[in-house]
Each structure stands twice: as structure tokens, then as C-alpha cells.
Amino acid sequence: MWEMIEEDARPELKDPVLLVSLSTSIQQYKALYSQARELGKFMLKSMKFEKFATLYSSAMPPLVMVSDDGIIRLSSTSFYRFRADRDVVLLAGDASPVEHQYEYCESVLGYAEKLGVRRVVSVGTRWTEEAGSPVASPAVKGFATDGNGVEELEKLGVEIIRDEPAPYFASLVVALAQKHGMRGYKLSVDHGEPTPHPLSVMQLLSVLQKMLGFEVETTHLGEVANKIAANLEGGNGTGSPPRRPDIYG
Secondary structure, three states: OOOOEEOOOOOOOOOEEEEOOOOOOHHHOOOOOHHHHHHHHHHHHHHOEEEEEEEEEEEOOOOOEEOOOOEEEOOOOEEHHHHHOEEEEEEEOOOOOOOOOHHHHHHHHHHHHHHOOOOEEEEEEEOOOOOOOOOOOOOOEEEOOHHHHHHHHHHHEEEEOOOOOOOHHHHHHHHHHHHHHOOEEEEEOOOOOOOOOOHHHHHHHHHHHHHOOOOOOOHHHHHHOOOHHHHHOOOOOOOOOOOOOOOOO
């Protein structure tokens, strides 16, 4: 697997926690399973994050991103820092890996270990559930690498996932975190809400704010959710609002 990490700087972090917020790039699944990507984009727009490193890898989709100006760049993910009592390191970007997922997890976790990360929170969507209501706020569900982690999630009101497989990168990175001496947590929602997924993002943020100790305004997400519900009630037949130039922009 080819990879490259470009560092702008290596920050001094305070008891950092890594928040992994990447979604699939596979076209037929993007509409259903893009909640983590949307969460990352919303946090970057709404909070004062500082980018300090970018990860390029052949595990990513074999494509380049073309701008409105016709200028290309490699698909990538980046590490961002939010300063707080406990620094939040956000891993966000174009997509989750499509190949070499174990190796990509090792790249992410190996770098996080150098940053002093001892806890990893990964966000994703369950792949084994029935579709939920398009207008109901989905419950946040999850699991952890040990019993203490499960108890923490329960105290936060997270419904514990039991006795089912949890596939792909967003879950693998949690399991492999334990091999690096880190406690890992997975936060999920069931699919069903039309894209974009403001209710899902709001629910995930409600847990993450308590879990990681930050605050972010979510009023705009509620407005977007109301518009989607109004479109559904109006019977436009699509289940989706009109295309916007960017998510929640």
C-alpha cells in the first residue's frame, strides 16, 4: 500500500481524543451512508479547527478531485485540531478507504499514537438494520472495546449494539485501536433519513458534545430537517430536498 503523510506542523496536544468521521465513496451507498462525512463537514464549518496533517493513500478510491477551476488534487483525509480542555483531533475528508482497510487503520492509529491519542471515537452507520423513519430522530447506537467503555456509552444514553457483525473501516479502526493501547468507541445511527441527514448529525452531536466536552450550535440543522419533512409531506416523491452547492452551506 502506498501512502504519504504531509504535516503542516506537529501540534502539542492536551490529552487528545481522535474522532474518525469518514463515509463510503461507493456511489450506490453514498446517499444512505454519508452521515459521518456530513458530521465532519458540519463540525469544520461550525467550529474553529486547525488542519495540521493530510494523509494520502492507495487505499483511497482511485480518482482525483477536480475543482470548479479545473485544478485537480488527490483524494485524501486530513487531521484537524480543536482546542479544548481535552483537544479533539478530527479525521475528516473525501472518503473512507475502499482497499487495504486494515493497513489504512494502522496508518491512522500509528500516527494518532505519535500524537498522544489514548481514545478513539469512530462515527458511522449501521449496515445490518432495517430502514428507520425518514422524519424521526434516529437513536444513537454503539459499542466499545471494553466493559468500561460500554458503561460510558450507556451513561451517555447510547443504545448498545449487541450480537451482530460490524463491518468496514469505521468499525475496524475501533477494534484495532485496542491493539495500540487505546480505548475505542463506535457511534452509529440507522439509515432511513433522506440525504442530507441533519437529524442524524444532530443526534450524533448531542452525544459527542457530552462525550468530548465541546459545544456547537445546531439550529441550522433543525431548519434543514424541517424543510426535508415539509418536502416529504408535500409529496414531491423524491424524499430529498433540492440540490445545494454544499452540505448545510
